């Protein structure tokens with residue numbers, strides 16, 4: 140490689156390291172946008188809002204947000220195409236708008252990723268990532284190294300973590316439910332009873348039973364999780380440990396299990 144080419148390649152390599160060093164900033168900006176409900180504010184403003192309109196709605200208008208911090212977060216998220224911005228034709232203030240990505244951040248939408256963004260980027264979930272190299276050196280589970288126990292044990296003792304985790308999982312279940320229902324019609328119609336093992340708060344099994352009302356559905360998960368499950372017609376919630384026993388049924392469904 141020529142000297143100039145080598146210098147250029149090394150410079151490029153250095154830029155990549157700087158990029159990855161700060162890549163957490165994108166996840167944190169995304170999490171902030173969800174916490175501040177920026178997508179919801181823009182949506183309820185008819186699909187476009189100025190920075191001061193967004194700021195005036197943050198926290199229900201009860202506090203006076205720092206516009207400079209808000210502008211910095213928005214600048215990063217616009218570069219990452221989470222939001223867009225355009226100059227209005229009348230020359231007024233910049234208008235911030237949703238993109239196909241930020242539509243997934245709307246809290247009250249039927250299909251939303253907002254709860255799992257909050258869950259995956261919470262300090263509780265971030266701490267174990269700092270134990271990656273230790274896992275390589277000595278093996279083991281990163282979560283256990285950070286907290287001295289498994290996620291399920293910590294969640295059973297911490298109602299806030301339990302809710303954060305269950306809400307995060309439930310929103311992803313809603314998203315895949317349609318795909319399962321539309322692509323596995325024949326299989327499901329011939330089943331009399333179905334148990335969702337590790338079914339969380341029962342979102343998936345309840346939708347399956349709604350579509351196949353002849354079916355008896357069982358949502359099976361750890362006791363602290365099923366205690367938070369709403370009651371759905373045709374679904375019984377059973378708490379237990381799948382490593383000891385699972386309820387009897389014609390078939391078992393398992394989605395995203397440890």
Ligand SMILES: C[S@@+](CC[C@H](N)C(=O)[O-])C[C@H]1O[C@@H](n2cnc3c(N)ncnc32)[C@H](O)[C@@H]1O
Pocket residue numbers: 291308309311312336337338339340359360361364379380381382393394395396397
């Ligand atoms: C990643 S979540 C998936 C939840 C749900 N299936 C979904 O996809 O939304 C894993 C689930 O397994 C449950 N789980 C973990 N260990 C379990 C055990 N020993 N017995 C029963 N459920 C367990 C957790 O409580 C959690 O709800």
